[in-house]
Amino acid sequence: MLWNIVLKEVREMLNLTTVGTIIAVTAIFASMGGLVSMTKGETTKKPVIAVLNLEPPDARLAQTVVTALNASCEVIYLGADDREGLRRLRAHARGAALIEIPEGFDARLRSGRQGRLGVTWLMRGAGALDTISSAVLERHFLSVNRAVSRELITLRFPDAATSPPAARATPPGTAAPTPPAGGAPPAADTPNADEDGPRDPADVLVDPIARIENTFFKDKLIPMLSPAKISQLLASQSITVPIIMMIILMLGGSVVVSSMGLEKENKTLETLLTLPVSRRTLVLGKLLGSAIVGILMAGIFAVGLRFYLQNFEAPAESLAVLGLDLGVGDYFLVIVSLLASLMFGLAFALLLGVLARDYKSAQMLTYAILVLAMFPMMIVMLKDFDTVPTSLQIILFIIPFSHPMMAMRQLALENAGFVLWGILYSFLAAGLLTAAVVRVFRAEVLVTGILRFSRRPPDAEN
Amino acid sequence: MTLLQVLDVHKVFHKTHAVRGVSFEIRPHEIFGLVGPNGAGKTTTLRMIATLLRPSSGVIRFEGRDTAADPDGFRPHISYLPEDAGVYKNLTGRQYLDFIARFFADREEPAVIAARGVEMTGLGERLSNRVSGYSKGMTRKLVIARALMVRPQLAILDEPTSGLDVISAMAVRERIREATSHGSVLLSSHNLLEVETLCDRVAFMFAGAVIDCGTPVELRERHGKRTLEEVFLHLIRDGHRPEGR
Structure with a gap:
């Protein structure tokens, strides 16, 4: 009797329409899963970049930036020709950004001012996945920042590199540290000042790099905005x-x-x-x-x-x-x-x-x-x-x-x-x-x- | 003089040969009955005449023209009432009649057609209510009025009185008789008493074929029986089956 009812129920409910529905819903989830795995794949790939280094080879802080970028990104161009860098970047399917280390980058940092990196993003689309490589690169900029910060601290406090952690801490209320012997002297005009206003030297040590970002969205140049901001807009x-x-x-x-x-x-x-x-x-x-x-x-x-x-x-x-x-x-x-x-x-x-x-x-x-x-x-x-x-x-x-x-x-x-x-x-x-x-x-x-x-x-x- | 001719019509559904060489004709202003047991092919035949189905072979002619060749041109002349016809449940009875009447605006003022429908239903004030609240009998009265109010040249009625009480059924039969003043009626029914009193001529269908056709009197005399019910039983039981079944 029970099986009689069970069989009737199964026959009633399991028809072409219900099976078709299940297949349709499965197809949706499968395609969603496919897209998620695509996303995962994108995040694990190294961003492809071109580096324009306008500093001389002995500029130590500029070299620190190059080394940090090399470690985290796939650098397809390293040189001083911006056109060539941009050309190679455009030719690469995953080309994300041209990073420019301008002339005087090292000197600015050594003089206690924020160093500036020019970043020209290539934004190929405004979808969430299209901006993944730029989001990954944004994360790598933190490592670049950290590397330069570490280098600056070493330059300014040579002892800090060898002292125990407790000894490295600067007591509260201490004045700005004296520039190290090997470091470039602060600029004579406005030491520790930037176009945006004066900055605390300690801030520069913690956050040594400012980025000036422009984005090529397809062929349209959008100044002063990153892909993430454009995507948000x-x-x-x-x-x-x-x-x-x-x-x-x-x-x-x-x-x-x-x-x-x-x-x-x-x-x-x-x-x-x-x-x-x-x-x-x-x-x-x-x-x-x-x-x-x-x-x-x-x-x-x-x-x-x-x-x-x-x-x-x-x-x-x-x-x-x-x-x-x-x-x-x-x-x-x-x-x-x-x-x-x-x-x-x-x-x-x-x-x-x-x-x-x-x-x-x-x-x-x-x-x-x-x-x-x-x-x-x-x-x-x-x-x-x-x-x-x-x-x-x-x-x-x-x-x-x-x-x-x-x-x-x-x-x-x-x-x-x-x-x-x-x-x-x-x-x-x-x-x-x-x-x-x-x-x-x-x-x-x-x-x-x-x-x-x-x-x-x-x-x-x- | 013939209004509709059905000539050697067959209908095959996948593996089922539902209608096998059916032929009959309907004359102007007559009531033609199609009777037979369940599964005899009556409804399939009516659906082919109503252009819902295409004959697998054979021809249906209306006033000499093949209905399959120009179904759009034929439909204005007919009115089809399916056995289980329904109504849009969100409409009131009156709105439903107005909706149908508007399709026949080139023939007569829709308001006049609908007013005739209102009178035919006998539902009075209930026509202002939504159809979803109607009983089966009320719905049936509404759809019969819908079918006949447009005064078609050929009304095709499948079991018109099924589900109606005796009084309502008698009223409907009267409407059907009145419909012959404007056109002909082809009706299918299991109620042989109704067919006997209502139809001018009757065709008996069995296993997809017409096994006999004539006026009720002719049929009774031909088979020596007193009623059409007896004729029907005689035809079915005494081997008047079409070939191949």
Whole structure:
């Protein structure tokens, strides 16, 4: 008796839809796992850098910087030609930054002022994974700082290197230490002073290096900002927009699939199909109705999400300063891209709806849309289109949902051509899929639930 | 004069040969009954006529034109009532009738069509309530009114009175009779008494084929029986099975 009930339950619940759902969810987690392992791999690799050393070979502190960088990074260029350094860096797929040790670096430090390193970052994308090498390099700068600090202390307090730790501590209230014999004397004009104001010599010992950072974001030079800061400023384009796009697609798609499920569950589909209305009108009516409901629902959701996320985002003015803000025309293209993608999504959902037996199975089928929307969302959040492998680029381009997610960032980088091609492709894909849906609505699969690809002559069964 | 011709129609579903060479015709302003046991192929035949299914072979002609060649052109002339027809549960009865009436706006003012539907249902004020609160009988009255209010040239009714009480069923039969003043009715029913009193001609289906066809009087006389029920039992039990079954 027990097994009778158990078998019935298993048969009821373990069907193609539930198995498909499990596979879909597994695919999401597997792809997420893949991306996480990609991230892990990136963090363990040495950042690739070029070092521009404009100091003479006997400049000890400059050499300390070079040695520290060599230990923690893959230095592909070490010399005095900035163009050559930048060229090699650009040619390397993982080239992260050109680090310049300027002339007078050693002397500045020896005179009790912070030494300055010029850092020109190469930022290839604004995704979280795109800035990993720069984040790793940021961490290595701490070691460089520490090495120079240690060297400075040795230079100023030669005894400190050999004294026990207790003896190294400087008593509170002691005056600035006397420069060591071997060290360069402090600058005569403003010792211990910087352009930013006077600095305590002890601060310089602890934090001897200041960085002057500029970033090449793709081909755009953004002065005085690191990739991490730029990435933070672009958070709205990298995170908020893909999430909102995915919600719109999910809600719109879910409305369509559910509508088909309800038509079947409520036994209204047969009546609808025999009314004097063309299949094309029927399909378009369903798509438009669902689009309106989906956009309305997503709009309400997006307002709430904006309130939550605006605390993490940079104000629009900051983007304008960087030259990464969007104009009215750009926003228009983003909306058109979204509409094209939404059209495709709804047509896809309607096609899935044909397979739905009832409302419950329709809900399960929305996971298929979830997978298709989540995949590009996660990729776009982590990587830029330009920085993913070609195979992934092809997949991203084929999935029309990717295009509105990528549109804002591409437009910010004045790559309107890419967005226009995406729009064209999405409309084409949506049109073809809608035509396919109309064909399916003309076929009897909608009534019978049986897919047939060839007509069997009646005599074959006799 | 023929309104609808069904000529040697077959329907094969994967491994099931559901309809085997069915042929009959429906004349203008007549009520044609299709009767037979469960699984005889009645509903499949009605669905093919209603353009929901395409015949695997054979042809269905409406006023001489192949319905499969131009289903969009044929649908405005018909009204199909499936056996288990449902209604959009979020609409009120009146809203549902208005919704359907708007599809026939090129024929008649939708408000006039809907008003006729309202009167046909006999549901009165209950039409202002959401359909989700209707009983099975009320829903059935609503969908029958929906099917007949548009005055189709051919009403295709699958078990129109199933689930209705005697009084409601009698009212529905009256509506069906009235419908012949505007067009023809093709109905399928298990209630042979209803078929006998309502239909001008009847086709018996069994195992996917028509095994006999005629007026109730003709059928009774041909088989020497007093009622259509007896004719039916005689046909089924005495081996009038189609070839191959």
